[in-house]
Amino acid sequence: MTGSDNIIASDTSTNGKIPLGQRLKASSQTIWRDKNNRWHRWLRTLTITICSLVIFLLLWWDLALLVQTAAIPTPDKVWKAAVDLFTNGDAVTGISMWANIWISLRRFLEGFALAFLVAIPIGMLMGYSKTFKEFMDPVFEILRPIAPIAWAPVLLFATGYTWGPVLVVFIGIFFPLVSNTVFGVKKIDHSLIDAARTLGSSNTQVFYKVMFPCAVPYIMNGIRVGSGIGWMCIVASELYASYGGGIGYFVGIQASIGYWPNVFVGIFIIAILGILTTGLFDYAHKVITTRMGME
Amino acid sequence: MSGDISIEHLSKTFRNDSTSTVAIEDFSLNIKQGELVSLVGPSGCGKTTLLRLIAGLEEPTSGLVRIGDHICTAPGPDRGMVFQDFALFPWRSVRGNVEYGLEIAGVPKAERRDRVDQYLETVGLTKFADARIHELSGGMKQRVGIARAMVTNPDVILMDEPFGALDAQTRNIMQAELLKLLAKTEQTIVFVTHSVDEAVFLSDRIIVLTKRPAKIKEIVELPMARPRDRASLEFTGIRKDILAELESENVMN
Numbered sequence: 001m002t003g004s005d006n007i008i009a010s011d012t013s014t015n016g017k018i019p020l021g022q023r024l025k026a027s028s029q030t031i032w033r034d035k036n037n038r039w040h041r042w043l044r045t046l047t048i049t050i051c052s053l054v055i056f057l058l059l060w061w062d063l064a065l066l067v068q069t070a071a072i073p074t075p076d077k078v079w080k081a082a083v084d085l086f087t088n089g090d091a092v093t094g095i096s097m098w099a100n101i102w103i104s105l106r107r108f109l110e111g112f113a114l115a116f117l118v119a120i121p122i123g124m125l126m127g128y129s130k131t132f133k134e135f136m137d138p139v140f141e142i143l144r145p146i147a148p149i150a151w152a153p154v155l156l157f158a159t160g161y162t163w164g165p166v167l168v169v170f171i172g173i174f175f176p177l178v179s180n181t182v183f184g185v186k187k188i189d190h191s192l193i194d195a196a197r198t199l200g201s202s203n204t205q206v207f208y209k210v211m212f213p214c215a216v217p218y219i220m221n222g223i224r225v226g227s228g229i230g231w232m233c234i235v236a237s238e239l240y241a242s243y244g245g246g247i248g249y250f251v252g253i254q255a256s257i258g259y260w261p262n263v264f265v266g267i268f269i270i271a272i273l274g275i276l277t278t279g280l281f282d283y284a285h286k287v288i289t290t291r292m293g294m295e
Numbered sequence: 296m297s298g299d300i301s302i303e304h305l306s307k308t309f310r311n312d313s314t315s316t317v318a319i320e321d322f323s324l325n326i327k328q329g330e331l332v333s334l335v336g337p338s339g340c341g342k343t344t345l346l347r348l349i350a351g352l353e354e355p356t357s358g359l360v361r362i363g364d365h366i367c368t369a370p371g372p373d374r375g376m377v378f379q380d381f382a383l384f385p386w387r388s389v390r391g392n393v394e395y396g397l398e399i400a401g402v403p404k405a406e407r408r409d410r411v412d413q414y415l416e417t418v419g420l421t422k423f424a425d426a427r428i429h430e431l432s433g434g435m436k437q438r439v440g441i442a443r444a445m446v447t448n449p450d451v452i453l454m455d456e457p458f459g460a461l462d463a464q465t466r467n468i469m470q471a472e473l474l475k476l477l478a479k480t481e482q483t484i485v486f487v488t489h490s491v492d493e494a495v496f497l498s499d500r501i502i503v504l505t506k507r508p509a510k511i512k513e514i515v516e517l518p519m520a521r522p523r524d525r526a527s528l529e530f531t532g533i534r535k536d537i538l539a540e541l542e543s544e545n546v547m548n
Contacts, residue, residue: 194352195382197370199396199447209395213386293385293429 073261078268081261090262093253095245101269103245108234108277111169115226118170119177120219126178127185127215128207140178148172148229152237161244165237172233173226180225184218185211217294220285227281231274247273297363298328298450298483300349305358307344318344320508322358328450331477331484333494335537336504336512337544342487345509346453349485350376362451372400375444379456381436383428383443389415390424392439396447414442417476434465441473451483458493470496474521491537495530496523503537506544513540 034040057075064074073081089096126133148171156164188211196210238248251266289295305322308315318341326332334342347353349360351370359366362373375396383392390411397407415421418438428436437457444452458466470493477484488494494501501515515537523530 189380189382191378191380191382192384194347194350195376195378195384195443196395197352198350198374198376198453199443200370200372200399205399210384213384216386293427295429 070258071260071263073264077261078264081259082265082268085262085265090250090254092257092259093245093250095250097250097265097269100245100247100250101273104234104238104247105273107165107238107246108169108230111166111234112173112227112230114166114170115173115177115230116223119174119222120181123178123181123219123222124185124207124212124215127182128211133182140175144175144179148233149236152233152240156237156240161241165234165241165244165246165248168233168237169230172229173223176226176229177219177222180218180222181215184215187218188214213292214294216292217285217289220281220288224278224281224285227277228274231270231277235270298481299361299363300324300326300451300483300485301361302326302345302349303359303361305345305348305360306356307341307348307353308356317508319348320510322509322511324502324511326483326485328483329481330499331486331497333486333488333498333501334504335488335491335494335501335541336509337506337541338489340504340506340544341509342504343455346376346455346485346487349451350374350453352376372396372447373449374451374453375447375449377437377440377444377452377454377457379459381433381440381460383436383439385428387428388424389420389426389428389431389439392428393442393446395443400447410446411442414446418442418472432465433461434469437461437469438472441476445476445480445482449482451485454484454486456487456489459489466490466493471522473497478521491534491541492525495534495537496525501537503540504544512544 032040061074064072085097090100122136126136148168151171152164152168155167158164159167192210192214193206196206201209234246235248235251238244238246239252241249241252243249247266247269251263251270254260254262254266302322302324305319306317307319308317310316322345334345336342344353348355349362349367351360351367351374354368361367367374384395387395393411393414394407397410402410412421412424415424418441420435420438420442423431423435428439431439437460440457458469461469474497486494486497495517498517500517502511503513503515504510505512515533517533519529525531
């Protein structure tokens with residue numbers, strides 16, 4: 001028996017029963033060498049991300065030292081402020097950071113839910129009925145280009161500090177959601193509707209059994225885009241509000257009294273929550289379109 | 296049940312702002328129940344329009360289509376259709392697609408299940424009942440399409456180039472399987488194709504159409520027994536004649 005025969009023989013005989021140590025050694029080698037290995041790719045992304053963030057931190061630090069203004073504190077001061085704020089709460093407003101986060105998040109979700117309930121039926125109908133679209137279009141074309149935040153002073157005055165920010169979020173999400181829904185309905189493969197009709201569907205059945213599922217990936221995309229805008233709206237509208245809490249409100253108060261490290265803590269919380277919400281909707285979009293077989 | 300089709304003085308003109316296109320003009324044809332009739336003709340001659348008129352997906356400009364003893368103006372459960380691009384619902388499973396027509400017809404769940412199982416077995420997709428549409432090959436997709444059209448047991452099945460999107464080999468397999476499937480039923484089939492070979496292999500009668508507006512150029516009766524041998528002299532002879540007919544209708548002339 002030659003050497004190579006021997007290897008093949010032992011390979012097959014121990015198939016599935018390779019000692020753990022050997023397996024780990026083998027897999028650690030593939031992680032470094034095999035570029036298509038899952039862990040290899042994951043490690044690579046992680047390393048690059050960490051490098052990117054560290055360099056950003058160092059640049060910020062440098063810049064803060066260079067410009068020497070109180071409005072741009074160094075990272076270490078911001079970190080100390082963050083630790084203090086989360087352990088002792090905010091002494092100025094008397095509201096804990098978690099309470100502020102919860103207030104903003106709740107407003108965001110309320111505005112989002114409202115937009116979801118209103119925008120999807122309107123978008124579906126606009127895609128379905130030409131007359132309805134022609135009826136809605138003039139109003140939409142006037143209102144759409146207006147930055148949602150422009151409504152903040154009006155809505156805060158008209159509906160108060162509880163509903164005002166919620167309605168600003170609603171406006172921010174509403175328009176991208178409607179236009180994506182309309183687009184989704186318009187993009188439907190016409191032969192699917194023909195197929196449904198030849199199988200005996202009424203117009204109503206075509207509408208909710210074919211047109212709606214067809215539009216779902218586009219609706220999800222609208223939600224994804226809208227949630228990013230909605231998150232900007234909530235913070236901006238809270239900046240206007242003179243009481244009621246929320247991260248935007250917190251940032252506004254801290255800036256007005258010159259507690260800049262606290263302002264930066266607020267800004268970072270906004271960024272993290274923004275990443276979390278868009279990440280969540282990105283994931284939902286991906287899972288739903290894949291599950292529906294409509295990538 | 297009656298799957299007799301009679302098309303009487305059917306015309307269809309498509310109009311938009313600047314142009315009007317006459318797709319079909321004064322077209323009459325009778326198809327008997329249980330017949331498999333193919334429509335062949337130069338591309339763009341209006342054969343798909345004719346099929347869509349029978350399906351009720353288009354409204355005739357004048358004339359009418361009669362199935363059995365009623366005039367059809369809208370799609371109905373007496374006619375099933377199979378599409379070239381399959382037109383399957385991607386968010387439904389294989390079973391969900393086949394089930395669709397029964398669901399619309401309000402068939403109870405248990406009976407729906409049995410009927411779907413039976414048809415999935417006929418098209419050889421029992422194992423794929425819960426598969427997603429995008430997991431299937433082209434040939435399998437069209438089997439779902441055929442099962443979906445047949446499960447409600449319509450009198451007429453309209454097939455619009457059903458194998459046009461498949462590769463040559465799969466095409467031949469599907470043609471043979473379709474014939475096996477149809478041997479057990481009394482359904483009338485109207486089959487649109489641009490492949491003369493396919494038409495000769497499948498049909499009881501071939502309607503050769505002229506270029507637009509579609510008129511009947513010739514009707515070829517095919518009494519040969521099935522399965523037909525593509526290499527036989529009779530087969531190749533008929534094929535050659537029809538190809539020559541179509542050549543003379545070439546849009547270039």
